[in-house]
Every structure is written in structure tokens, then in C-alpha cells.
Amino acid sequence: MDESMRHDIALFRYGLIAPLVNGQVEPKTYLKEVSERVHHVPHQGDKRIAAKTILDWCTRYKKGGFDALKPKRRSDRGHSRRLSPDDEDHILALRKEHPTMPVTVFYEHLIEQGEIPKNHISYFTIYRLLKKHNLVGKEILPMPERKRFAYDQINELWQGDLSHGPTIRVHGKAQKTFLIAYIDDCSRLVPYAQFFPSEKFDGLRIVTKEAVLRCGKPKRIYSDNGKIYRSEVLQYACAEMGITLIHTQPYDPQSKGKIERFFRTVQTRFYPLLELNPPKSLDELNERFWKWLEEEYHRKPHASLDGKTPHEVFQS
Known part of the structure; x- marks a missing residue:
């Protein structure tokens, strides 16, 4: 995972914990609401985030600042942990048949077609493989939520x-x-x-x-x-x-x-x-x-x- 990817993921994590860090929400209610939603994680696709994970990110941020939210570097960088060389060649061949398909959709397509087992090969494993071979296109991000404002304290917003x-x-x-x-x-x-x-x-x-x-x-x-x-x-x-x-x-x-x-x-x-x-x-x-x-x-x-x-x- 390169530094740009680690940075993007850290920004996403900060976006989730910022309301907790700044004391803007009631923790229990916020954690329940956030953990029940499906989030689009940069370079990793759609997934749910457990409340325990969010609290762990809060702790790491308070101790080490923004850099502590970045994913740790792997010791086996450049090599898939679960894909054999034959698996990689097969997935790359399938990708070349659908070069413009968003990676999230392509990943779901692989699971639906039985090309990879669900919960065994992660989205990022596929993303990293495709990016290594310049087969990653632009992805469409979800629309930001509409917010309403009625603050009675200065510098709240x-x-x-x-x-x-x-x-x-x-x-x-x-x-x-x-x-x-x-x-x-x-x-x-x-x-x-x-x-x-x-x-x-x-x-x-x-x-x-x-x-x-x-x-x-x-x-x-x-x-x-x-x-x-x-x-x-x-x-x-x-x-x-x-x-x-x-x-x-x-x-x-x-x-x-x-x-x-x-x-x-x-x-x-x-x-x-x-x-x-x-x-x-x-x-x-x-x-x-x-x-x-x-x-x-x-x-x-x-x-x-x-x-x-x-x-x-x-x-x-």
C-alpha cells in the first residue's frame, strides 16, 4: 500500500471519528448509527465498520495524531497473501474483458461468479493487483449527506x-x-x-x-x-x-x-x-x-x- 492510499484511508477514518473527538455527538447513539451503515472506504470498497474499531481509531488518534490513523505497512509488500500466480493471471484476464468497470463492481462480480470465495479474498487484495498492472479506473464516490444547521455557540461551524x-x-x-x-x-x-x-x-x-x-x-x-x-x-x-x-x-x-x-x-x-x-x-x-x-x-x-x-x- 503506497503512502497516498494510506493517507486517503486515514482521512476517511478521521471523518468517522471527528464528531466523537470533538464532542459533537452522544457516543453511544452515534456509534450505533455509524456501525449500522455501509461505508465506501477508499481503495477498499463498501463495508461496515464496527463500533469497537471506531473507538480504537479514536484512541490511536488521541495518542498519535493523524499519522496514527494510517494503516500499518505490510512486511510482504508487493505480494498477495492469498492469490496464487495462476489466480492472479486469471483475474487479470477477466479484468481485461471489463477494463472500465469500477473496481468495487468488478470485485462483487468476481464473488457472484464464484471466481473468488466470499470473505476470503479482500477487496484491497484485488485492488492492489489491478493497480499494480495499471488496470484501475476512476470510481464514483457516494453523494455527501445533506446537513441542517442551528448552532447556538460560536465556532461550532x-x-x-x-x-x-x-x-x-x-x-x-x-x-x-x-x-x-x-x-x-x-x-x-x-x-x-x-x-x-x-x-x-x-x-x-x-x-x-x-x-x-x-x-x-x-x-x-x-x-x-x-x-x-x-x-x-x-x-x-x-x-x-x-x-x-x-x-x-x-x-x-x-x-x-x-x-x-x-x-x-x-x-x-x-x-x-x-x-x-x-x-x-x-x-x-x-x-x-x-x-x-x-x-x-x-x-x-x-x-x-x-x-x-x-x-x-x-x-x-
Whole structure:
């Protein structure tokens, strides 16, 4: 098993234990619900995870951090423990007849046809064999679950997103901008937001770092399925800090209502100010935005906060 596979499996394991580690759920109820579900484990296929196994992962994470969740390396790497050379040749020949079939389906097909005995040859044994011979295609992952939010404590959850910003003129040339932001679900305070000239991950890295430094660490980050929010770097950073990273279903902006509403507020209350006096650089745009954010948005009574300001609720 290469390091990339070990890393993917560790991220999956962290996703299951994060609610327990962060104290977000009642352990007994959560363990019962999770152990009864079938999970798609990266590189290993669909399987159930016993409550005892989940608790073991929690213990390992608390003692050794993220790296402790990675599967241990095998001493007989590169060799199947249960497939003979003849078995391998036969399975490879069958695979070449169905080269585009997802490995999970191919594995189930082998069992159904009696090619391999059930509960004797693991999914990963087949996956490793196929990968070694470059016979692994892309697999379709299950849709993430829809979540509902109603938190009454700050830093329980931050919603994150990216929005197209105004086009500014720099030295006579038009330049697109993109606003990346987080908003605290409870207080509607914006831990940090900034305009960037592109939609690349570097912008999200800066915003995430500044938000945590200024307002502390959230228990959860909730974002869409955009490429930068699916970044392995962000997943790893959240796992290291003990943050649960949750993604919305595609084309479902309503599930991130608070950050979407903040972007509309920026569009209706801040952008008109730029029309009167257009910024001459990206730095000037951000300086004016941060001033508006602190002096206007954070200090203005919010209808969803019983007339209190985001600043007052966050500080309380």
C-alpha cells in the first residue's frame, strides 16, 4: 500500500471519528448509527465498520495524531497473501474483458461468479493487483449527506465559499476578482474574507489561516464541492487541527444559506460604494472591504440575531 492510499484511508477514518473527538455527538447513539451503515472506504470498497474499531481509531488518534490513523505497512509488500500466480493471471484476464468497470463492481462480480470465495479474498487484495498492472479506473464516490444547521455557540461551524467579485481596472487593464470568505454560523461574524485575482487554492489557504488566527478554531467547516475545498491539503490541515470538514451536495446553494446571504449583502451594500470611487488596485479593494466589514457589517444589527450585531454575539 503506497503512502497516498494510506493517507486517503486515514482521512476517511478521521471523518468517522471527528464528531466523537470533538464532542459533537452522544457516543453511544452515534456509534450505533455509524456501525449500522455501509461505508465506501477508499481503495477498499463498501463495508461496515464496527463500533469497537471506531473507538480504537479514536484512541490511536488521541495518542498519535493523524499519522496514527494510517494503516500499518505490510512486511510482504508487493505480494498477495492469498492469490496464487495462476489466480492472479486469471483475474487479470477477466479484468481485461471489463477494463472500465469500477473496481468495487468488478470485485462483487468476481464473488457472484464464484471466481473468488466470499470473505476470503479482500477487496484491497484485488485492488492492489489491478493497480499494480495499471488496470484501475476512476470510481464514483457516494453523494455527501445533506446537513441542517442551528448552532447556538460560536465556532461550532463556519460556512465557507467563493464568490465572483467586481472587475477592477489596474493600469488600464480589466482584472477579475474573487471573494473567499468564512462566516460563523452562530454569530454571522466573518472570521476573515479577502479578494483574490484567481480561484486557486492559495487564496483559501490564506483565508483559512487568517480566520483561525483571528477567531480561533471551528469544530466544523461546511463548504461546497469546489475544487479548492476538495483539496487534499485542506483535508489534511483540518485533520491535523481536529476540524470536521463537511461538503454540500452539488448544485445545492440553499444548504449554505448564511454565506450566500452574506455575499448578497456585500453585493448590495458594499459594491455600490465602489461605483462612486472605483479602486485602483487589488490592495485598495481589500483595504476598503475590510474597513466596511469591520465598521459596517459587523457593527450593524442583524435581523436574525434579535437586533444584536455580529460583533456583539461573537464577543458574548
